[in-house]
Amino acid sequence: MTHNAFPMPPRQHTSTGALRRVGVELEMNGLTLDSLAQVSAQFLGCEIELTSRYERTLRGDAAGPWIVELDFRLLKRLGREQRSKDDLGDDLKTSAEEMLKWLTDSLVPHELVSPPLPLDRLHEVDGLIERLRQAGAKGTGDRVTSAFGMQFNPEVPDTEADTISAYLKAFMCLYEWLLKRANINLTRRLTSYVDPFPSVYVRQMINLAYWPTLPQLISDYLRDNPTRNRALDMLPLFKHLDEARVLAVTGDELIKSRPTFHYRLPDCLIDQPGWGLHLAWADWLEVERLACDRPRLDGCCEAYRQHLDSGLSRLLTDWADQVDNNWLDAAG
Structure with a gap:
């Protein structure tokens, strides 16, 4: 696998100047x-x-x-x-x-x-x-009971509230597209390991006026997501930033404190020729690019809000297709 198979995110370094990990x-x-x-x-x-x-x-x-x-x-x-x-x-x-x-x-x-x-x-x-x-x-799909995943943990570029909020907003907007792309194995779908975010939290997160302080961001997340079982688990990052606040709500000592996003969605298809980290990484980079493009992020959030508010007509439209046609980074 060549280096070219792994394009870089818009922000490659941390606030200290180190290459992200x-x-x-x-x-x-x-x-x-x-x-x-x-x-x-x-x-x-x-x-x-x-x-x-x-x-x-x-x-x-x-x-x-x-x-x-x-x-x-x-x-x-x-x-x-x-x-x-x-x-x-x-x-x-x-x-x-x-x-x-x-x-x-x-x-x-x-x-x-x-x-x-x-x-x-x-x-x-x-x-x-x-x-x-x-x-x-052998990976997911080798047996009915093999609900195996690949997880990766991109280091955050910085720990500012607006940066973390932008990544969460971008992930909410792209989740249905990411899920469709991942084509999750049925056995893994039936588990709770990669549950979607509750709709009430999604609506709060994509609100154009919602740019909370860091304490408020963490508290709001914990209110609706006091669990590690999310496709994008933020608890390791939030424990790194405010351990007492996270443990007071979750009581979960097994949460690992680290300055990363914990992306849990992809299956592990290690036995399939051509499969590798590069596939899920390319999809994740769409989250990175959207998070770093404020005008496009605002437009996508508003379009997703309108989709969620569209009533019965929402059943006739596929948001993942709208993302594919309108909200991906053409330069990516």
């Missing part, structure tokens, strides 16, 4: 945990560290460690416990753990988690995807 998370099966770690480490030039029975850490990348793990919190916790073969209680725990692993083996994916990678390294992720596909990795 993106973390990537891939869920899959078809490879054992150790095979996934070995293929990835070989491609990346990393060394494998045995972190626990269900976790491996790949060290040696200048961007930071890569994580290979079983995406099941309980088993990961059990896998960190040291057991004695001579202790009956430990022996029973081991048997229970092995049974749990067997029961969940076809349902729980292995996950590969990158460190925050500079924008100019994103093409490497597609190279790694191709190598894993050749090794036998």
